[in-house]
Amino acid sequence: MKEQKQKHKKDKTKEEKTINKWKVAFLALLGLILGLSAFFFFRATQQREAIQYETQPLVQREGEPVLSVNSNKEQINSLIDFYLQNYQENSDVEYHFQLENQALLTGDFEILGAPITFYLYFDPYVTDNGNVQLQADSLSVGTLDLPVKQVMRMIEKSFKFPEWIEFDPDEEQVLVRLDQFRMENGLFVKAEKINLVDDDIQVSLYLPQDKEK
Template structure:
């Protein structure tokens, strides 16, 4: 009798252990899957941060000093956002035709830079918004004010570093990540016969954009 009771108790204990194991197995699998998911997310975020902030040999060019050009305004241009956007689109399409990374820049009620960078082989799109300011020297400063990049919380400074390092930019475009600005160096923008351009007014809300084309001082003096 005792043997039968002992055998029955062992069978009961074995059954309980099996049931407990069966309950724990799915829980363990879910726990492992959750940890893998968390690890993947952390690794992806770390990769993004390293990819953007990594130090590589940048394509820095010597920044020319500001040139205080003197001349006579010969053509006053009053334009609007639609016309300027068409000009920008035409210029960038030609400028980036041999580039692996393309971006767009256009004007709405604020200036916007639209681009992408890759994370684990997948493109991540961003929109960087600027307020434009006309400088006293006729150049245009774009002050970054906000960034849209999905759910990623990356600072504007790091995106500008990425743009400065990896994007093909015109020689007269100067990116300054530390103060979150892009300077359009119109004093370095080359035109035929020495003509140069200066911004006079940019009011995107009222759709009023004005620039002047200048005849160089030495050329105008010869004609006098």
């Protein structure tokens, strides 16, 4: 009888130790989940200092264009790749932009030391003054559920963009300021039409004002 009591006591002690281990593991997991939730909530609601863009001189694109170009996504993607390779040559982090049935911006940034790949899709629109407005449509960030506004703020702060690219995370928009962009040969560009589904892209080229005379 005494041996049975001792055995029962040992079994009970072992069972209590097992329960305690599971309890500790559960509490640790719960704490991790709560901590991550608090972190993402803090990052999503944190007030950030607004980035001030330097006002670039506007390009004078008056008169008739010297050349109108009909292009397609493959040709434009080749130009974008060539430009970004040179622009990001000395950058530690890289992003990619390409045209599919939507415009796609993709790259990597770190959250809690872990690399996260994002895929941000935009619908492009030509504005009245020939610029291009990219309206965010959908976002993929692995298994994370993050708001578009927050990811756009992180992208804006993590990557180097040309001065004529303006982010507006609150409106979930990116504005391609072609009226502030000049090609190396001095030509100016104005967007006329962007229809990605039908693969129809039209732009006009303008000579510098002093060369039009």
